[in-house]
Amino acid sequence: MNPALILLAETQCEVRHDVRDFLEQSGFRAMAAASAHDIFHALDETSIDAVVLDAALRGVDGLDLCRDVRERSDVPIILVGANISEVDRVVGLELGADDYMVKPYSARELAARLRAVMRRGRNERMLVSHGFGHALFDGWTVDFGRREVIAPDGALVSFTAAEFSLLAVFVDHPQTIVARARLMELAGVRDGGSSDRSVDVLVSRLRRKLSRGGNPAPIVTVRSAGYMFSAPVERR
Template identity: 65%
Template sequence: MSVPLILVADRHPDTRQQLCASLEDSGFRAIGAGSAPDIWNALDSTPVSALVLDADLRGADGMDLCRDVRERSQVPVILVSANCTEVDRVVGLELGADDYMAKPYSTRELVARLRAVMRRGRTERALGLRRQSEACFDGWAVNFARREVLGPDGRPIHLTAAEFSLLAVLIDHAQSVIARNRVMELAGVREAPSSDRSIDVLVSRLRRKLSRGGGTAPIITVRGVGYMLSAAIDRR
């Protein structure tokens, strides 16, 4: 198995170099990027396994860069920022980040989270081989091979890697309540204490996207327990 390549995007050269060196000491390969063009060049020319993206890379609108990356690539993204209010974390996740970390952070924690987001991708590929090619519910069609989701009107809906992984887990356990921590584990959400709200934000994002067109997403929250996809699944 090849050594994962981590793209470290930070506007401070010393920070980039130090983090790249620390990641290499932890068993990864790492390259740095100091600007948006550097990110695009790396993603277009190199098999990047994950991106560590500084929210301040492009100044006041730096977090929008996360959205731009997500629109062009499915590479796992860990967004890092000096701000770590709940609003900042929610905005980062809404923009498509797979995880969010506050500065300062330890290399050990970053390594753990990188492994978690990359493991999610490997899990999705393995599940995709085992699943039948398509699952339908309430007019929605999910094609696992193409990672494509079509709404009842036939239009495609864009899901981030984390959202697609969550939907796949809910489909696999349709009409059964899944404990919150178990959902986090199966969906590849990073290891976190039970008080972490990342999975709740992820469920909210998915529910909102499945509610487009005036319908109601069949994702039920069982308070104090977990979540359930209430629709019947037709596998093809």
């Protein structure tokens, strides 16, 4: 199997080259990108495994670009920036980023983060290996083999890698309170401290996608305890 191919979109030429070299020394393949055009060309022409996206990429707004990349692909995105506030981080996560890092950052830590976001499928792969290829709840169908989510009306609903992994954790622990820290661990969401709202934003995104036809999503917040997937789940 070929090493994972990382698209490194970085505004500073020296940083771009240094980080690309480090990633290649760490067992990845890496492509450098200096513009939105470079990013979209790479996504259209190559099978990219993850994107490292500089929020200060010249000529575009990084958050808008994050949204545009997410609309084209469910590839994991790590958003980086020199002056990312908590509001920016939350907005980035809302727009589809899987993780974020503040510049200047350690290339070694970036490599570790990349491995983490690309491991997020391990929970659903484990379910398939145990003979559970599908999960059904409230008319919804989750196909772990195809990584697809089908709504009660038959529509195929697009989920990012992080959203799908979080949903896999919920359907694997139905009607059970899962502590926030445990949920982050199982879904591969980084725990960066008390101010890190990654998992909360992902839950919010899941709720919006699972709320259809006037029916609320079966995800309940249990105050001071965590979250609970309230629907019964049938496994096949």
